Structures are given as structure tokens and as C-alpha cells.
Amino acid sequence: MLSKRAKYAIKTILYLCRNGNNQAISAKKIAEEENIPYKFLENILRELRQHKILKSVRGPEGGYILISHPKDIKVVEIVRIVDGPIALIPCVSENFYEKCEECTDEQTCQIRKLFDELRNAMLPIFNKSLEELKNL
Amino acid sequence: MLSKRAKYAIKTILYLCRNGNNQAISAKKIAEEENIPYKFLENILRELRQHKILKSVRGPEGGYILISHPKDIKVVEIVRIVDGPIALIPCVSENFYEKCEECTDEQTCQIRKLFDELRNAMLPIFNKSLEELKNL
DNA sequence: ATAATTCCTATCAAAATAGTATGATATATG
């Protein structure tokens, strides 16, 4: 399952997309409009800023602004930042690889092969840009 | 992520496949051979039995036997029994549908559209039979 | 009778998830 954190993150970025990236939009406003718990959103926004998805402006009239154009932000980036791996088992993850404890031979593991296929099927969907998502 | 429960379940069924479905195989043996905690496995086996994936024989020389031929058992069945929905958000699940709390309009929700596409991309992979999985 | 097994319910511990609290820091504006 996608975490609420990730869902909120995507919603937030979609919201920022819709509102142009000229002026900063405050966490408060995003929280109200998108129905996201304010303090929880703050955490998410900080994480997105630290990963250079958006930048912040402090003080009154401050808020958050997307760094890149929506066409250059992929859904997969957001999900990886917030939720971690796309793959459903860690031994087929590109970005968060981990060996399975009990697995004796990765090369012949049938479960691994299946979930590798699965990951490859999922990736093209996750690779869509926020621009494409907006126009779905 | 796939739960260990689901992974153990698939491994168990693959093990039963390999050993033919003539004679019952005990939980003890499966646990040892496949490195699954015995008591945890018992729970999983019971669930699979209750869902008619396998049948049990009690007493000495007892154990578990697959009910159907591996070609007639789909990975997706096992995952749904053990882990629940395939879809990453509940509002696009066929078998475990739930409305998203905050969503105002499902028809226009872009996140929903994306995860519906995702689910449709995942399904063909999950629909493989255990027989196919064995021969991957 | 015995031992090997499934069957069942309850319980537990650890980890992940979702959210809250508190307060420091920065800054536009009057």
C-alpha cells in the first residue's frame, strides 16, 4: 500500500503545480485546501525540500515553491523519497536493494524472478511525470 | 512490500508442488526445509486450508496436500488470501475496494487514475499460475 | 497406549505508520 505520507506528498505537488510556481504557498494553505494534517504536512514538506523537490521562503508571505517544472518531476521520485522502494521485495529493488535472509540462491529464486517482472511492469507507470499525471 | 507471510505461503506451495500431491507433507518438514518458523507456518497453513488451497490429514503421517493442480492456482489468489489487495490504494481495488476518506470526486482524481493504471499493469504478472512460476 | 500430527485461540514484541507538541529561527510589514 501507498502510505498516506506519499499520497499527501503527491497531492501537495499537484496542488503546487496547479497554482503556478511563481509565488510561494504556505503549508497552512496547502493543509487546509488538501485536507492534510498541518504538522504532518510540515514534516513531508521538509523532506521534499531536503530532496530538492521544492524550495522554501521563510517569514510572512513565505511558503513553498516547486524547483523543477512538473514535466521534470516523476511520480517515482516522490514515492522513493517518501516511501522507499517501488519493488515489492527488497532483492529486486534497484535503489534499495537488500538480500533476502533465507534465500540460498538469488539467481534461481522463482519468487525473485516473478517480483522482478512485476517491478519492471510497475516502473513505466511510476515513471510518469507530474505533468502527465495532471493530464490523466 | 510483500509480507513475510505471503512469501512463506508462496514458498510453501512451491514446495508442495515440487513434492507431488500424492502424500501429505507435515508442517514440521516444510518449516525445516524452507526455513519458516514452525508455529508461524501453522497459522499460514490453516489459512490456506480454510481458503481451499490445500487440505490436511491429521495424525501421524499426516500433513498437507494441494487441492488443485499448480496450473490452476494463481499467485494472485495466494497474495489476496494472505496479504489482501493487490492495488496500492484501496479505491482502485477490485476485491478490497474502499473509498478514500478525503477524496471528493473519484472520477476525476488523478492519483486514482494513476494507481488504477498501475494495478492493471501489475495484474497480468500476479495472474501467473504456480506452474508458470515454477518454470520461470 | 503412545507418539505424531493438525487444530485453535490467545498473547506478545517489534516495527512501521500517522500524527502531535514545543519551541527556535527568519523575515515582511507597520
Added chain:
DNA sequence: CATATATCATACTATTTTGATAGGAATTAT
């Protein structure tokens, strides 16, 4: 400069899910 409005940072808490264990009852081949 004072104030109000923001972000920034860390730590905490509550709830749910996951992974596993405990203890014993019921069944049955030998």
C-alpha cells in the same frame, strides 16, 4: 523596533500491522 506570520527542527506519542510464540485440545496411524 515590535509583531505577526512563516519555516525549521527535534522529539514524542498513539495506533496499527507484522511477525512470531505459547499452550494445549483433538485426531489418528502404529
